[in-house]
Amino acid sequence: MTEKTHFGYREVPREEKSRLVGSVFDSVAARYDLMNDAMSLGIHRIWKRVTLEYTGLRRGGQALDLASGTGDLAARMARLVGDTGLVVLSDINASMLSIGREKLDDQGIFNNVEYSLANAEDLPFESNRFDCVTIGFGLRNVTDKARALAEMARVVKPGGRVVILEFSKPTNPLVERVYDAYSFSALPVMGKLLANDADSYRYLAESIRMHPDQETLERMMLDNGFDHVDVHNLTFGVVAIHVGFKF
Template sequence: MQQYNGKSKEEFVHGVFSAIAHRYDLMNTTLSFNRDKYWRRFAVSQTGLQPGGFALDVACGTGMLSIELARVVGTSGRVTGLDFCENMLAQAVRNIEKTPYKNNIDLVQGNAMNLPFADNTFDCATIGFALRNVPDVEGCIAEMRRVVKPGGRVVSLELAKPSAPVFKQLYYLYFEQLVPLLGKLGVGKDGPYRWLPNSLKIFPHQSVIRDIFTRVGLKDAVYHELTGGIVAVHVGTK
């Protein structure tokens, strides 16, 4: 496995998110110019979830996507959020406590590469801004497919690579130069928000991710580019 400052990717990413958990939501909203809420809602709209449904949110972090899923399934449904970082889950508990859905969201500490659930358990599985952080993208998507019921959907919301001339250059200037600076100001550390542009550089193009969805056996795999292509929502059906 590739090493990151002498650590495996999994250990490195755990350290990054442990360090920024307390400011993660504020920084997401700030750095995305408040578009992150729209992106999450669009992703949830692609899940096919209905009231009373049963959703899994993989690498749920601070629980913001889990909360959006809970809005759809309502009080008769359930959402399970899974993450491997204790600090992020602790923040998720605080966020969920402020919502009407605190009795409908279960949080589990676990690994996205080895989901502790039986086959064909959930109506959908989502992952938000975390696919680029897992050690094996294809393995993670395959695990999500495994735990979804036949006819259920796997949905990924992730940073993407815009292609429009000029906008692309401006975006990368912002992302590679300003984001690490703003991140350092926001969390008081230099390293964590340098990982953000670096993680996108090595992450495959959205068309490649779509092909991986197909390769693991998800049907009708498509992706939707949002906000000029700076994020993409991938959808596939089991």
């Protein structure tokens, strides 16, 4: 029997999910930053700034940004590590990685960054290499999350940390109801108007609901190579930051 997984609310063969997710991001890549600003009313920029505070990165550090997309987190980390450090931008989607590279080039960030087209479930990096690994709004799109978490734990140095920024489960019932109504009503409409693609943004809303909640993701991290996990809720739990430590 073919093993199944979720693509939004649909069940699909596991081997099909990467292709389907790839088609979503091929479709939205050119308007991704515009849609992020519209969907979050610009709040995603604050969430990313807070995320950086948990990276522990210093000048000369080495970082890996998974599902790097258009490079928002990576650009900021490149400034933190300076000319003597390195940030590797990695994404499974060539369209997103290309736009990220163009964006960082335009900002004059190219001396301390590298690019890697790679699957988070099978990272092409040696063990214990990075001081910090980040993934922002990408884990929910990974087919085998446990395997990806184990890979993140493998490539981060002992004493380093993995920082996961992702949509999560609101902690306030009223916020949860408003958030649900907004996600399933407004997002597809904005996707149609701004990116001419309602279906992709409907999938993104569904993928958020299928993602593990704060406690479940914390347990998954502890089961897959992390020695300690801190969880920080932002905006009433609409977004959560999980910081995994490897001792």
